[in-house]
Amino acid sequence: MAIAEKNQRKREILEAALTCFSESGIESTTIDHIRAKSGASVGSIYHHFSNKEGVATALYIGALEDHANQQFALLEQANSAEQCIKSLVYAYVDWVTANPELALFMQQARGYVLNGTHAEALISRNRERLGQLLPYLQRHHENGSLRLFPKELYNSLVLGATKDYCRIWLSGRAKTSPMEYREMLADAAWRTVAI
Amino acid sequence: MAIAEKNQRKREILEAALTCFSESGIESTTIDHIRAKSGASVGSIYHHFSNKEGVATALYIGALEDHANQQFALLEQANSAEQCIKSLVYAYVDWVTANPELALFMQQARGYVLNGTHAEALISRNRERLGQLLPYLQRHHENGSLRLFPKELYNSLVLGATKDYCRIWLSGRAKTSPMEYREMLADAAWRTVAI
């Protein structure tokens, strides 16, 4: 379970919220839905999270953290440029298929959360995470095994296809799990950026 | 302008709605916002479009049509597998950079419109359009110049990176116009599916 929260009540609320969000979308989910599904009272929800936005943000940050951790775990085992690139695809596919509800939520959440009060905190955190990623890749640039691309294009080239298919799958428009295309997507990613 | 509507009042409403939608999101846009921006009355909006959903759907369908037309115009000039694949990228980049407001709207709209009354009509229309696309590609499959992939993966492999970067650009997280990366993205797409 990607929702790591010690306090039981908070966890119950977050889990209920996640289900509601991924079933009906964030904006269509009402506090009362979350209340009904979580068993907590309205007041309790507001006691632990200041806002509906607060609930979404807590979920969002937790998921981001979780995904980043798994990504780094895989990256650290990679010994070549190829393994490195493929790790990124693996990490994405693995996380999405392991947490489809959260993954679906994350797609809607960006627009919702990034308009809220916590936008700046999130953006700086994201930058930081990206900064941690770069050293891994740069190592291989120097070896000459990676094509040169504008930095801002890299992520899209490596993960674009994977993200797109995952999105389609999560929305129900494709039936086959990304897991089955894991290698294919990793190969394609590597082909895209390899010399 | 991608909004082709002869009736002036209807066009005014659609244009106002588009601006509102892309500024604040579809769900956060109220009929009253559209009324204020368009200069039409509430009653008039409901007279021309039966619904808020009706406004969004009209916009959505018009944009889809427009994009498809441009896509086919480019595809018809393509003489090789490579030109064919690249045309798809070009068409996407060109349309998005020419209609950024509409493009932003389309991303949010899918979720909104596909829950509404017109969902089925849209889905079948989409299938149809995809059906029109296939002959172009199949021609080249038979020539053996394209890799074999599961059909449902094709779109993501070809357009995934492009769509991802466009999304980032539209959201303001990247500054460089996709237009500048048009060739790079087209090359990458071709490299991904070429033998």
Added chain:
Amino acid sequence: MAIAEKNQRKREILEAALTCFSESGIESTTIDHIRAKSGASVGSIYHHFSNKEGVATALYIGALEDHANQQFALLEQANSAEQCIKSLVYAYVDWVTANPELALFMQQARGYVLNGTHAEALISRNRERLGQLLPYLQRHHENGSLRLFPKELYNSLVLGATKDYCRIWLSGRAKTSPMEYREMLADAAWRTVAI
């Protein structure tokens, strides 16, 4: 009736609100109380007044206007310093006894309305009204028939006792109508500021 509003619906709402406000206080009156008493719908209330505060402000301004008009009507008939001063007391007593609900409301409203969005408009309007009052009094200063006091003290010296008794009467703590003490209060006011 001190509520002069041509639009019938608006008047119904204002009258209902006044009754509620003077019965239960402004803060304790809910929009739903006003809705029930006025027969209008919630939406209609918000259509005509942007706010609960908007309702209170409309009432407040209307009452202020009405009282000021009556005050000037009396003042214009006054030919001496004494008549002038007494007119102010008469106007106050007459208005309060003629509009006890409104008068009660005005006392609570000051604190409520003057914190809201319209505070500044009200303050400047009040200053203006006070400005119109001064010429009447100054005429008599020059005749030497009035004691000299700091300007900011004048109002309290002339009307303080009247206001205080009216307040007590409105709150139910005194039973005798201020109307019965009209002359006594006017005499006292005159004695306070006369040479």
Added chain:
Amino acid sequence: MAIAEKNQRKREILEAALTCFSESGIESTTIDHIRAKSGASVGSIYHHFSNKEGVATALYIGALEDHANQQFALLEQANSAEQCIKSLVYAYVDWVTANPELALFMQQARGYVLNGTHAEALISRNRERLGQLLPYLQRHHENGSLRLFPKELYNSLVLGATKDYCRIWLSGRAKTSPMEYREMLADAAWRTVAI
């Protein structure tokens, strides 16, 4: 400091409440505001005072007591009708300028506290206090140095102007401290009721 309360925690709560009340009004002040300002916990507030109303009432009664004491202290030194009347003004002005926060609170509190559970206790206490006042004045009536007025009008005639100006000053609408007008107000009061 007019808040005399031996128990430190209770005093902290009362002082915090007073500040909140006079800053934002009684109804707008929440238990949580008081909690934050006092440093006590919600539970602690409810332990010491059974209610929000209980907090306000404690404050109200304490202030009433304090003011009454000062009033009698001055009255007892008065040897003539004139000194007696003026003492009442002095006591009022002195107390208000010494305890502006409390004074502001008292004005709002009447309406709030007199609707609550303790209303009757307060009213009878007030009557009692008024009863204690009468002998002082009656002494001078018999001497013929005071005008005859209906009993219920007396307080307003003597203190009306003073109360009114203090109210204006407390609300910030007048800048000059009542202290500076102490003699003027006392003279005016005397002129109003003297033969």
Added chain:
DNA sequence: GATGAATGAGCATTCATTCAT
């Protein structure tokens, strides 16, 4: 005495939609 999590009735306000003119 102290703490703060939990409760839930209550409230102001929003907004899509209808309909008489």
Added chain:
DNA sequence: CATGAATGAATGCTCATTCAT
């Protein structure tokens, strides 16, 4: 076709109060 007043269900949120620890 156009207008905008009217409707009322729905929603996010507040806050006094209780109570287990």
